[in-house]
Amino acid sequence: MGEPAVRAHTVSSYVPGLHMLRTYRRSWLAKDLVAGVVLTTLLVPQGMAYAELAGLPAITGLYTTILCLLAYALFGPSRVLVLGPDSALGPMIAATVLPLVASDGDPDTAVAYASLLAIMVGVITVLAGLFKLGFVADLLSHPTQIGYMNGLALTILVSQLPKLFGFSVDADGLIDEATAFVRAVRDGETVGAALAIGLFCLVLILVMQRLWPIFPSVLAAVVLAIAAVAVFDLEDRGVKLVGEMPAGFPPFTIPHVPVEDLTLLLAGALGIALVALTDTISNASVFADKTGAEVDGNREMIAVGAASLSAGLFQGFPVSTSGSRTAVAFQSGSKTQVTGLVGAVAIIVMLLVAPGLLKDLPQPALAAVVIAASTSLADVRGLRRLYRQRRSEFLLALAPFLGVALLGVLPGIAVAVGLSILNVFRRVWWPHQALLGRAEGMRGYHDTEFHPTIEHLPGLAIYRFDAPLLFANARTFRDQVRRLVATDPRPAWVVVASEPITDVDTTAADMLEDLDTELAEGGTKLVFAELKDAVRQKIETYELADTMKRDRFFPTVRTAVEAYQAQAGVEWIPGPSPYELE
Structure with a gap:
């Protein structure tokens, strides 16, 4: 191998996106384009919502989404993972930033703190990857992965039911959300038109995925839902829409905060980095099984760190992998990170040229897309197989399932990792x-x-x-x-x-x-x-x-x-x- 080839191989090992683009197949483009457009319908509203969850202006969620997609496309080793603002990180960001913001709650100050927090998280994560701490990927056994993903699928399903029925609930956690949903349905809060369009989209997606898997069913559902809004005046019937998009482009900004606040930010950054890495590597492990790829935990750490670092320099906040958005991209036929590039470009175009493009997209249609994606995460057959073949492995899978469902996604991940470690220790402690x-x-x-x-x-x-x-x-x-x-x-x-x-x-x-x-x-x-x-x-x-x-x-x-x-x-x-x- 000559010196130029060695140099190219070295660059590709650190920037996998360049190798992906050099070896890209023309036959993948149509699927990546469709998956990118479909993904955009989730990236936009979720990015805005998770920014508000973190106590930040909604526009910062779009800035964060654009930059993390671009960065991961360059540095990410996985062909299918989708990074972005995350509902699990939102409360952690808010808990770190909001106490440091002045009493007047100035949004620009909050953005500065969140951006510096993202830079800290990015540096910590990149260093973890460079020091080869990717062994975290080996801490999740297959049974714990099955349990974790089934719990995540159930959590996503329940969280989207209120939106599917046309209302919202003020609750947190699976049990509280389910209870609040049942109470709202009992009290007659269901919007009939919302439920009708949501069920139509959900049935269309699930049926077409089964009967004609190559058909872009998610994209078709989104287009038909927007058309239905115009034809049947669904907004006047109480159906909530995505609404007008904010315009603008993320400016390059180096955040400045008081020196005395850096220690508290660093403490929050360490916790967020740990959670983001665990979530990313667990999702990478699951989707690697689906695609037949290998998980490179160290490169995943570097890529996630680069994504948070890039977002922090453009008024964004820390990011993690999204299981639901990755599932949507995967179900829509995504082949490479070109899907993420398409999503980033699409958001930029909407911000600069057509901010009203998706303003008529019904929220119940989005709920249907996410619910359909959650079904791809569930592996009930895998649980049944474990139950038949080895009851101890079934119980090992059941624990993280209950952890995710009852305690939350992040505690569920902690349960999964902890049980995997304990299971290894048990086998060493009491071997055959x-x-x-x-x-x-x-x-x-x-x-x-x-x-x-x-x-x-x-x-x-x-x-x-x-x-x-x-x-x-x-x-x-x-x-x-x-x-x-x-x-x-x-x-x-x-x-x-x-x-x-x-x-x-x-x-x-x-x-x-x-x-x-x-x-x-x-x-x-x-x-x-x-x-x-x-x-x-x-x-x-x-x-x-x-x-x-x-x-x-x-x-x-x-x-x-x-x-x-x-x-x-x-x-x-x-x-x-x-x-x-x-």
Whole structure:
């Protein structure tokens, strides 16, 4: 590879968008254009709403959307993720910024604080990526992803029902929103025309997606909904519309705030960065499964940081991945980040040329688009499969589902990550353990739990420990061996089938040394077979091999068994081994 090629490869690794544009296929353009236009119908109203949720002027939501889409298109490794203002980050931004704003509540001051907050979040996130902290992507197991996305789908569905029925509710959280929705329907607040146009759009999208997946059903629903407003005078019938768009373009601005407020902003930035990264990587993991791609957590961090940093320089605020908007783009056939570029350009055009283009779009139609997108996030079939195949994995998926549904999206993510970590720790702490023996018609030595033994060697117990031997499970190993030697008759040798033991730390090494001394005093020899070379080298570094002598280590279980036979002078006799695991 020549120097120019190496340079181009290096640039592409840091700016994946350039590689995407160089390798772009003409056949993708139509789908990306359609997906970008459809996505714009969500980006505009959601960007404005989430800005107000953060306590900022609505126009800043559009500025933020434009800049983060452009930045992620350049730096983002995922072809389908959509970044932007996020409902989960809105309250965190407000909680950080509003207490620092002067008592008169000047919006320009609030924008300055929010912009500097976005710059801080961007710098923190980029540094996290450069220092390769993308291992966060590995903290979500597939069952927790299934549970999280099902909970997110339910949350999105319930949050959009009031808009679909033509009214709004003042509630927060799944249960409160559902309760308020039922109460409003009971009190007769439903707007018939709104429900009719919303259901029409929802049915159209879902049916066409099933019968004719390549048809741009979401775009068709949006166009028909706008036409219905004009034909049936739906606004006069109580149907809420998106309304006139604010005009203008985001100016480049370096925010200035009092130095004494920087510490509080930094504290908020750390929390927002952590939440944004966790949300982004969890969504990236889920959509990577759908597209067959690999998640690069470090590059995702850099890209999300670049998006927040860019938004902060143009009067924007911190951003994260949107599961619903990504689902809309995905369902609309998006192939690359050109979809995001189309969305950014479309918003710019509307702000400068045609701010009234979508003013007649009914809010119930938007709700239908989001609800349809939420169905693509749900994986009920995956939950059923887990329930059939492994109940413990099903329960692992159920916990983040309930966490998202009952506690909120961000606590749900925390539950998912926490449970994934605990599940890994549980498997290391209490790994599968087995006694090995000879089984009828099979060569070698096999788990007696699944293959009943037909013969055994008196005084020999072959024990397998299926995990690295670490501080967390050293006591488990020791106690199990103690129970083995407490059997009557006491085994003369305990052969540890060590091939699954991929590591031994210093705590475990100290335990083995003490255990070996204890067993020797009782007349039992502790022996290791098939210990990996790397692990054997560590044991030698700990000087454990000198203590236990080299005759305790055998290349295979068979050679260890033959050595025991030669020393004990015993032969195989019929019947199962007297040794059992508890």
